[in-house]
């Protein structure tokens with residue numbers, strides 16, 4: 001950690017939104033920014049003495065990076081995914097990892113709404129025709145979305161918010177989710193994907209990326225969709241068989257599609273985009289931009305910076321992607337200990353007996369576990385001695401102990 005009087009240090013890479021910098025500086029951090037990703041060696045060279053690390057998707061936080069950062073308290077992934085971080089190593093070292101799981105939800109939902117209307121009005125074909133000099137005022141095949149039936153597969157953050165907005169446009173909403181979900185507004189739950197496919201005019205996928213969802217939607221599912229219906233996928237590329245989608249568009253069974261995510265996406269800007277869906281009529285393709293808006297970037301910056309500071313100042317881990325989720329309201333004027341430990345029987349009793357042996361009274365306490373780890377936040381009213389801290393730190397189960405005040 002930085003010397004007692006020095007401010008805590010935050011290193012933010014990859015052009016993270018200025019609101020994150022401002023938020024951390026306002027809370028007293030010395031923030032260094034780097035506009036690009038750093039490779040492993042560069043990061044190792046810079047990370048000693050850093051308390052908070054902020055990255056986006058292009059910096060890899062390896063075990064070697066974490067080993068070179070003994071003071072590191074938390075890593076902020078200013079994005080959604082956290083595959084670029086060695087989460088097991090971070091947990092082993094008591095480093096909390098946070099991301100922004102729903103900062104771009106609204107952006108995705110707005111794009112879905114725009115695409116449903118665009119496809120229902122055949123705007124893609126009209127626009128392509130106009131650029132080719134074709135003036136076609138025909139209403140054939142163009143519809144209002146009002147009164148049409150929308151089927152949402154995956155009723156999580158995105159699916160449920162889409163449900164609300166679509167209903168406000170006058171659509172009838174049906175959904176299917178493998179988990180029990182509260183139906184919002186007048187939305188109706190379907191008991192199977194087959195039931196949903198047989199019912200609706202527009203099918204949109206918003207499932208998560210669990211391995212079991214690979215190939216979720218293929219020839220059999222497209223065949224079950226009602227003739228003339230529309231298909232959208234803004235969730236994960238590997239969920240859909242694009243060859244099957246192509247044949248159902250070409251046969252005229254489906255009236256159109258909007259696809260934002262692909263099984264094989266180009267790695268870098270400028271690389272060729274290869275897909276079975278190129279050149280099809282009434283098919284909108286976008287380069288994985290469902291969540292890419294300036295508003296989402298700003299929200300991610302504010303949200304993750306807030307989570308990092310909250311963890312440093314209170315020890316609270318709610319929404320951490322790797323540590324046990326624990327959130328205890330702070331009491332004025334007291335002291336707080338946080339103890340990350342191996343999740344074995346009796347740890348809490350041992351901690352409390354150390355405190356009791358030193359006549360330290362517990363004023364608030366909360367324990368959470370996640371896999372092999374347990375995490376307990378303890379508020380105490382009286383001052384603690386270095387002896388108490390030494391004994392807690394030396395427990396064989398201790399992974400990391402922090403004293404917050």
Ligand SMILES: NC(=O)c1ccc[n+]([C@@H]2O[C@H](COP(=O)([O-])OP(=O)(O)OC[C@H]3O[C@@H](n4cnc5c(N)ncnc54)[C@H](O)[C@@H]3O)[C@@H](O)[C@H]2O)c1
Nearest residue numbers: 154155156157158177178179206207208209234235290291
């Ligand atoms: N296109 C983009 O830029 C973009 C941006 C953000 C999120 N996403 C993706 O959108 C998807 C949804 O995001 P979210 O935040 O709503 O996720 P979420 O975890 O809140 O919701 C996913 C829902 O899908 C359900 N589900 C999972 N598998 C299912 C299945 N086989 N059948 C039915 N329901 C199933 C889950 O129970 C859950 O309710 C994710 O895959 C996410 O990666 C894409």
